Amino acid sequence: MSIRNRLVNAKGAPRPLLLLIFSLILLRSRLYTGPRSAIRRLRATASKQNISEEELTRALQQVYVKDADGTTRLLVPHEGHIEQIPIRPTPPSVIADNARNFPPIPAAHKPGIDKTFLRQLLAILRVALPTYRSKEAFILCAHTFFLVFRTILSVAVARLDGRIVRDLVSADGKGFLKGLGLWFALAVPSTYTNVMIRHLQATLSLRLRTRLTRYTDDVYLSSSPELRYYRVALEGGLDDVDQYITSDIASFCDSLTGIYGNVLKPSLDLILFTSQLSRTLGFRGTFLLGLNYYVTARILRAATPAFGRLAAVEAQLEGEYRAGMGRVDRESEEIAFYSGGLRERSILWKAYLRLIRHVNSIYKIRIAYEWTEDFVIKYLWSAAGYCLISIPVFLTRRRHVGVQAGIPTVSRPNDEVANRTETYISSRRLLLSLADAGGRVMYAYKDLLELAGLTTRLYSLLATLHNLPPLPPTSDAAHEDRIELRDVDVGIPSVSPAVIAGVPEKTGSSWILVKDLSLVLRQGEHLMITGSNGVGKTAVARVLAGLWAAQGGGEVKRPAGKQGVFIVPQRAYMVTGSLLDQIIYPHSYPEFLESGKTEQDLMDILAAANLAYLPAREGGWSTRKEWRDVLSGGEKQRMGLARVFYHMPKFAVLDECTSAVSSDVEGRMYEHAKSLGITLITISLRPSLMRYHTQLLTLAGDGTGRWTLTRIGTAEERMGIDREVITLESKLAEVEQWEARVQELNQMLSVQEQ
Numbered sequence: 001m002s003i004r005n006r007l008v009n010a011k012g013a014p015r016p017l018l019l020l021i022f023s024l025i026l027l028r029s030r031l032y033t034g035p036r037s038a039i040r041r042l043r044a045t046a047s048k049q050n051i052s053e054e055e056l057t058r059a060l061q062q063v064y065v066k067d068a069d070g071t072t073r074l075l076v077p078h079e080g081h082i083e084q085i086p087i088r089p090t091p092p093s094v095i096a097d098n099a100r101n102f103p104p105i106p107a108a109h110k111p112g113i114d115k116t117f118l119r120q121l122l123a124i125l126r127v128a129l130p131t132y133r134s135k136e137a138f139i140l141c142a143h144t145f146f147l148v149f150r151t152i153l154s155v156a157v158a159r160l161d162g163r164i165v166r167d168l169v170s171a172d173g174k175g176f177l178k179g180l181g182l183w184f185a186l187a188v189p190s191t192y193t194n195v196m197i198r199h200l201q202a203t204l205s206l207r208l209r210t211r212l213t214r215y216t217d218d219v220y221l222s223s224s225p226e227l228r229y230y231r232v233a234l235e236g237g238l239d240d241v242d243q244y245i246t247s248d249i250a251s252f253c254d255s256l257t258g259i260y261g262n263v264l265k266p267s268l269d270l271i272l273f274t275s276q277l278s279r280t281l282g283f284r285g286t287f288l289l290g291l292n293y294y295v296t297a298r299i300l301r302a303a304t305p306a307f308g309r310l311a312a313v314e315a316q317l318e319g320e321y322r323a324g325m326g327r328v329d330r331e332s333e334e335i336a337f338y339s340g341g342l343r344e345r346s347i348l349w350k351a352y353l354r355l356i357r358h359v360n361s362i363y364k365i366r367i368a369y370e371w372t373e374d375f376v377i378k379y380l381w382s383a384a385g386y387c388l389i390s391i392p393v394f395l396t397r398r399r400h401v402g403v404q405a406g407i408p409t410v411s412r413p414n415d416e417v418a419n420r421t422e423t424y425i426s427s428r429r430l431l432l433s434l435a436d437a438g439g440r441v442m443y444a445y446k447d448l449l450e451l452a453g454l455t456t457r458l459y460s461l462l463a464t465l466h467n468l469p470p471l472p473p474t475s476d477a478a479h480e481d482r483i484e485l486r487d488v489d490v491g492i493p494s495v496s497p498a499v500i501a502g503v504p505e506k507t508g509s510s511w512i513l514v515k516d517l518s519l520v521l522r523q524g525e526h527l528m529i530t531g532s533n534g535v536g537k538t539a540v541a542r543v544l545a546g547l548w549a550a551q552g553g554g555e556v557k558r559p560a561g562k563q564g565v566f567i568v569p570q571r572a573y574m575v576t577g578s579l580l581d582q583i584i585y586p587h588s589y590p591e592f593l594e595s596g597k598t599e600q601d602l603m604d605i606l607a608a609a610n611l612a613y614l615p616a617r618e619g620g621w622s623t624r625k626e627w628r629d630v631l632s633g634g635e636k637q638r639m640g641l642a643r644v645f646y647h648m649p650k651f652a653v654l655d656e657c658t659s660a661v662s663s664d665v666e667g668r669m670y671e672h673a674k675s676l677g678i679t680l681i682t683i684s685l686r687p688s689l690m691r692y693h694t695q696l697l698t699l700a701g702d703g704t705g706r707w708t709l710t711r712i713g714t715a716e717e718r719m720g721i722d723r724e725v726i727t728l729e730s731k732l733a734e735v736e737q738w739e740a741r742v743q744e745l746n747q748m749l750s751v752q753e754q
């Protein structure tokens with residue numbers, strides 16, 4: 001047997017070893033999961049039947065379990081049982097390290113395939129694939145293995161195809177049957193490889209998404225002094241963050257894993273098939289094939305639109321539409337009161353039309369591009385392929401080279417035809433595969449541009465989050481029992497210059513609402529902040545809470561944490577969860593248990609807020625409802641005060657949070673808060689609340705930022721004022737009678753004059 005034939009024999013059929021490997025793989029349907037995880041799955045399935053409704057409710061309330069070593073296991077209901085997912089928050093040092101990889105993005109940046117794209121992609125990959133020993137890296141290796149293997153199998157299939165047709169043409173029944181047997185033997189690993197490639201690609205995408213989402217959530221939902229979730233819109237200038245986190249990350253991961261397969265596999269195919277074909281085509285043919293690739297790439301490059309920018313704009317428009325839908329869902333009652341359905345519909349339709357117009361324009365742009373691509377890859381390449389195959393056939397008639405199965409060369413004319421048919425069929429299949437691979441490489445270029453757009457979106461989110469400078473510290477251990485503001489300017493923060501590359505550091509650009517505010521509030525002194533609408537009363541609360549930085553070089557000192565200053569905002573907020581969760585917010589159930597408080601304590605708290613009837617009415621503490629809709633406006637506000645009674649902070653800032661509460665209940669709640677030793681800072685326009693305070697901060701609101709701080713007086717003085725108010729109010733009640741009497745007298749006088 002000639003060397004060539006031995007070579008062909010070795011490559012023409014799959015080796016027994018390969019078949020053995022694949023049989024083993026088939027027996028293990030999941031390639032990368034160990035037996036331990038299978039046992040875990042079995043246990044979970046078995047335990048499914050044992051979980052009762054009550055246990056499920058308890059687990060939902062519990063939320064997570066804390067282990068002795070400090071790790072947290074999140075309890076996630078899944079298919080009727082509870083899965084325990086270990087949660088390890090990203091350490092601040094890792095976030096600080098990563099921040100270096102995310103310098104601000106230039107305002108004028110347009111996504112494309114360039115150095116910036118590579119830098120951005122690498123920065124994101126460092127988050128998504130932190131180590132080469134991670135499970136994701138293993139899946140990537142397995143994915144790569146199957147991609148390479150599929151290419152090898154494709155060559156084997158092409159050869160076998162040629163051999164079967166050759167046996168058919170030369171009427172070799174035995175050879176034909178043998179070829180058919182091999183065909184089925186190859187079909188098993190080939191189909192399995194295809195399935196595994198798709199499965200591993202989807203799994204990899206999901207795992208990358210989980211990593212990126214977890215990391216982004218850790219950075220986004222950061223507590224003070226970062227507070228990125230609060231500041232990203234105002235100071236970062238980034239809207240619709242929900243779209244970035246819920247949708248863009250998923251699209252990015254799908255696109256990235258898809259690209260990997262779409263670039264690696266066809267590139268390998270191109271190299272391998274070209275090298276196989278070059279044996280048939282000779283030097284001239286191979287050169288012409290290379291020339292063909294070059295010309296094609298040039299044509300398609302010229303015909304490719306800016307898919308990256310188009311993808312980024314599409315994601316942004318999706319975000320706007322989604323935000324509009326979310327707004328209607330959130331504010332449905334208010335919209336219904338105004339009968340604003342039609343108006344909202346027109347707003348949403350406008351957002352939707354902008355989106356579909358853009359998507360439509362992408363489709364139209366694609367028509368021209370895909371037509372060019374189809375024409376060039378499918379037809380031009382095939383025609384070029386036919387010409388190239390014909391070169392050895394027509395020019396060197398006696399040549400028997402190429403991809404043939406191992407049959408000894410014989411000189412009969414029939415065999416010559418059979419061999420030429422075999423060469424043609426093999427080459428033809430390789431050429432078709434080559435055209436397909438070329439098409440996919442060209443498509444991959446378009447996908448790469450889209451990936452560049454998504455990368456820029458994701459990078460801009462992470463860069464904005466990482467570059468928000470931390471707020472200046474507001475707490476000081478030495479001032480545990482008082483709040484002190486010294487020469488503080490209260491102003492609306494502007495977009496931080498740190499998050500936009502190339503913008504010089506600006507100072508004093510924000511709009512100052514209150515100038516040089518200085519005050520000291522000790523425990524037991526109660527402050528009321530008043531002033532007309534929009535003067536900056538809530539803005540002062542934001543500075544006190546550490547949400548806005550104190551400006552003008554001023555300094556804020558206050559006791560630290562929730563136990564120091566607790567703020568009840570103007571708009572009542574109800575958290576997802578049980579009735580119990582509403583009272584203890586932002587505590588979780590385990591923290592409630594740790595605090596040593598009992599359900600009876602919570603009952604007393606509800607009684608103090610005039611909400612004692614709620615547990616009975618709603619069916620118990622663990623009832624889960626959409627509380628935002630279930631509770632009335634006044635009930636939600638009273639729940640805000642119940643939270644103050646639960647947390648018992650040193651200072652409570654109440655920002656017009658009792659405006660919907662009747663004044664008798666309001667008074668009782670104020671007295672109760674004071675009896676608990678809580679110092680009140682009330683933001684209100686209601687003079688009736690003044691009696692519960694000792695100091696009054698009045699914001700002028702004339703554009704100068706002026707303010708006055710006055711003492712309201714001692715309890716006795718305030719009693720005196722109250723008495724005077726009552727006397728004056730009773731006198732005012734008689735004013736109508738006096739006016740009527742004056743009119744009577746005037747009429748009498750006018751009659752006398754006549």
Ligand SMILES: Nc1ncnc2c1ncn2[C@@H]1O[C@H](COP(=O)(O)OP(=O)(O)OP(=O)(O)O)[C@@H](O)[C@H]1O
Pocket residue numbers: 234492513532533534535536537538539540
């Ligand atoms: N995120 C923001 N972006 C831009 N302007 C803001 C922002 N927050 C507040 N402002 C502006 O700052 C000013 C003061 O707002 P603030 O909420 O402190 O008013 P207020 O005195 O509490 O008013 P009200 O009595 O109506 O509640 C207002 O003119 C408001 O429009």
